[in-house]
Amino acid sequence: MADSLKEVVPAHMVPVPSPVPVSLSHSQPAQRVTSVLLNGRNFHAWSRSFQLYLGGKRKTRWILGKEPKPAESDPKFDEWVSDNCIILGWMFNSMEDRVYHMFMYHDTVHGLWTALTQMYAHARNESRIFELYREVSHASQTSLELSVADFFGYLQTRWEELAQYEPLSDFPSDGAVESKRLDRRHTYQFLMGLKSEFETLRTQILNTSPLPSLYEAFAIVDGDERRRRILPSLSLPESSSIVPDQRAFAAASGTHLYCQHCRKPGHLIDRCWVLHPELKQQFSRPRGGGRGGGRSGGRGRGTPRTGTVAEVDSMPANLPDFKQLQLQIAQLQSHLGLATASQSSGPTAAIVAETPTALHGPDFEEDFWQGHTRASYIPRMLRAPSAFDLIHSDVWGPSPVTALSQHRYYVTFIDDYTRCTWVYLMRHKSEVFSHFTHFLQMIKTQYNTVVRNIRSDNGREYITNEFRAELNKCGILQQLTCPYTPEQNGVAERKNRHIMSVVRCLLRGMGVPKYFWHMAVLTATYLINRTPSRVLNGKAPLHILQPASTLFPIIPRVFGCTCFVQNRSPTRTKLDDKAVRCIFLGYSSMSKGYRCYDPVTRHMYHSLDVTFLETVPFFSNSTPNPGSEILAADEPIPPRPLPILEPTSPTPTPNGSLSPVASQDPSPRAQAPLPASSPESGMSSPFVSDIPPPRSFRFL
Known part of the structure; x- marks a missing residue:
């Protein structure tokens, strides 16, 4: 029996078999085994x-x-x-x-x-650590335009890389405490970078005790974003609230109330005012007050059915808005003796604000005639995904003052994505179509893209047959606003207001006459396209459209100031002035230079050789009359006055010749022909806002 027993060997003396090496004979050496490629920084x-x-x-x-x-x-x-x-x-x-x-x-x-x-593998790469901390501190969901999940992943990758440079093993004594502190720090950084729409949720997380961990906070915010994206809010607007506005309620469409006494619909015999005149006082509205106390006076009428609504029981605060609505409907119907929603053939009881048949129908039709108001407009908060997906357009005019170039209108085309603005001056509204076709061709040629949608009002110039035919030809969808609803074209309307605000400042700053408003409009558009905007997160519209372009190729100057343009006329002699005194009117759209106008010769100069007196206005404080300062186009140009050095009477010299002054030629100096772009040339000026197209060269 003893021989049959096996000897027990201690566990530590049992030999452990060595692991069998894995052969790589079936592996491929050309395969990639990491998710990212080594670039030296990772x-x-x-x-x-x-x-x-x-x-x-x-x-x-x-x-x-x-x-x-x-x-x-x-x-x-x-x-x-x-x-x-x-x-x-x-x-x-x-x-x-x-x-x-x-x-x-x-x-x-x-x-x-x-x-x-x-x-x-440096022990500590200080420059990389500094770069990571800077990226984390400046990260925000709005600037990066990321979702909550993508924004969290952006931060997580940088936190993990920082953990490689600064491991918790550097704190052997209090590693657990440092780990908790690091998690709280990451939670704060994540919450700080969220969009403003999560402000309420962020406050709730920060007020939670103890503070949720990083992953718990992410799960809460990410779930809220998914809920907003999949299940939009079903809450009713404040204007349709039941108790504050004390609206009338009616049963579903399947219920028909009829009084057997007065033979009128809308109520039962127990609520008939003919049999029960005391009910009329109970349900009639006060004459002096307004709706909910918000309005008073002649137009304000008291809200009906105050007695009925006063008897509605208070609703539990934890019920959703829709459940509260259904409960209030049931209570009001029960009080008024109406059929409940369960007895009606419709799906639920319908809410009919100020319904004529709610109590004693015909007497309440006056509410529609006297108290009808416009619906509130909820603005669109989304932008187009790319440039020229949506173009806003509007026509401004007619101007109370005709411009020097005979223009009275201008049309704007605003890109929804970049907010870049193109302005075309017009003498008549019928020119919108021609400018629109030129705009489409310019976009196609310069930016190699097409316009997909255009939004405008119902102006006659936008609904002509030729305009719609051009849209159908190019495959452009037209979006028109409702009649007399300019808020639906808010981008174009606000842009016109912005342009005119800048125009008034430009004209007022140097006392420029109002008949130069067309030049002020072009200058205002030039400056707005190059000014950083809060809507674009601090970037200029032109910088988004053309990131590599220079915003100001020439130095901006004060509009309306006095300037001196070098006289490069081929007829200038050595005795003529080398410069011409002009008024600065903006920037050239076709060349790298300034627009300077000489009112005496009515000539528009496009030059870069200009000397500015930016503190000296060209005109005096009193606005001159266009007829006194600038002559009509058909009148001759008067000669410039010549300095009289001696008496005008011809006095013979000792040799019998006339004096030098008397021998001067009194005829005016020859003037260069007016260019086609000058306001007084009689041609249609190509005055447009100067957004430079993308070019492969630059001006030196």
Whole structure:
């Protein structure tokens, strides 16, 4: 029996079999084994991913140098060479080309890993740590235009990389405390970067005790964003609230109330005012008050059925708005003796504000005639996804003062995405179609894209047959506002207001006459397109449309100031003035120069050789009359006055010749022909807002 017993061996003396090495003979050396390529700045993330992959293959000893190269006579030499080549292939295929060309001649895995570690695995990369902290501190969901999940991932990647540079092992004594402190810090950074629409939810999270962890806070905010995106709010607007406005209620469409006494619909015999005149006082509205106390006076009428609504029981605060609504409907119907919603054939009881048949119908029709108000307009808060997806347009005019160029209108085209504005001056509204076709062609040629939608009001110039035919030809969808509803075209309306506000400031600042308003409009558009906007997160419209363009190729100057333009006329002699005194009227749209106008010769100069007196207005404080300062186009140009140095009477000289002054030619100096773009040339001026098209060259 003793022989049959086996000897028990202690566990620590049982030999442990060594792990069987995994062969890589079936692996492919050309495959990529990491999710990101090594670029020199992400060595910590890349090395961790590569080590995890090698650990799964039981080949971590290769990068640690624990797999020495056997002798060529060793039977394992060929297997070692094969595994070495396969792992080298994994490493090379997980690098960017620039890094690969630096290390492509390494022959062993351990040698390559050592070189990469010495090259990129610094103990502390202070510049990278500073860059990561700066990215985290400046990160916000609004500026990055990311969802909650993407914004959290953006922060998480930078926190993980910081953890590689600053591991918790640096705090051996209080590592747990530092871990909690780090989690709270990350939670605060995540909540600070959320959009303003999460302000209420953010306050609730911060007021929670104890403070939720980072992942709990993310789950709460992400769930709220998903709910908003999938299930929009079903709450009613304040104007349709039941108790404050004390509206009338009616049963569903399937219920028909009829009084057997007065033979009138809308009530039953127990609520008939003919049999029960005391009910009329109970349900009649006070004459002096307004709706809900908000209005008073002649037009305000008291709200009916105050007695009925006063008897509605208070609703539980924790019920949803829709449940409160149904409960209030049931109570009011029960009080008025109406059929309940369960007895009606309709789905639910309908709310009919100021319904004539709610109590004693015909007497309440006056509510529609006297108290009808416009519905509140909820503005659109979304922008087009790309440039020229949506164009807003509107016509301004007629101007109370005709411009010097005979223009009385202008039309604007505003891109919804970039908010860039193009302005075309017009003498008649019928010119909108021609300017619109030119605008479409310019967008197609300069930006290699097309306009997809255009939004405007119901102006006659936008609904002509030729305008609609052009839209159908180009495949552009037209969006028209409701009649007399300018708020639906709010972008164009606000842009007109912005332009005219700047125009008034430009004219008022230097006392410029009002008949120069057309030049002020072009200058205002030029400046607005280059001014940072809060809507665009502090960027200028032109910078978004053309990121590589220069906002101000020439120095901005004070509109309406005195300037002197170099006289480059071919008829100028050595005795003529070298400069002409002009008024500065903006910036040229066709050349790199300033627009300067000489009222005496009625000539518009486009020049860069200009000297400005920005503190000296061209006109005096009193606005001159256009007829006194600027002559009509058909009147001759008067000669400039000449200085009289001597008496005008011809006095003979000792040799019998006339005096030098008397021999001067009194005829006016020859003037250069007026260009086609000048206001008085008689041609249609190509005055448009000057957004420069993208070019492959720059002015020197």
